[in-house]
Amino acid sequence: MPVTTPKEVFVPLLSVLRQGAERSQNICEELGRAAQDLEIKEVLDAREFSSTQIRSRLDECFRLIGEKPMKRNGRLHEVFLEDFRKELKEIQPPPARRSFILGKASRLMHLRIGEYTADKLAFADRTKLLIREQLKEERVAA
Numbered sequence: 001m002p003v004t005t006p007k008e009v010f011v012p013l014l015s016v017l018r019q020g021a022e023r024s025q026n027i028c029e030e031l032g033r034a035a036q037d038l039e040i041k042e043v044l045d046a047r048e049f050s051s052t053q054i055r056s057r058l059d060e061c062f063r064l065i066g067e068k069p070m071k072r073n074g075r076l077h078e079v080f081l082e083d084f085r086k087e088l089k090e091i092q093p094p095p096a097r098r099s100f101i102l103g104k105a106s107r108l109m110h111l112r113i114g115e116y117t118a119d120k121l122a123f124a125d126r127t128k129l130l131i132r133e134q135l136k137e138e139r140v141a142a
Contacts, residue, residue, distance in 0.1 A: 009122065011065070011067050014069065017054075018069045019069065020077070021055040022051075022055055024077075024112055032044040035101045036097075037098050037101075087100065
C-alpha cells in the first residue's frame, strides 16, 4: 500500500513506540518483582515511571493528530519475557539472579533505544525530503 501522507508514516511509528513503552513498563514490573533487591527495584521503578511519562506524551501526540494507536505485533517483547522467565528459573544464587536481571533490564533498554533510533531516522529522512522539496519550490518560483 503506497504512503500518500505524512500521517501514514508517523502513525505506525508512533504506535510502535507507544506499544514498546507499554510493554517495557510491564516487563520492568516483572523484573522488579523477580529482583527481590531494593536497589534494583528502585532502578526499575524509575524506568517504569519514565515509560509511563513517555506513553502519556505519545498519547497526547495521537490526540493532537486525531488518530488512535495501531495494533502492532508485539512478539519481540513476548519472547523477551518468555526467555527471561525460563532462564531465571535456572538461576539459584541471589547475586547471579541480580546480575541476570540487571543484564535483562539493560538489554530491554537497548531494544527501546533501537526503536527510538529508527523513529528519529525516519523523522530525519522525512525532514530532509521536505527541505529538498522546499528548495525546489523556491528555485522554481525565482
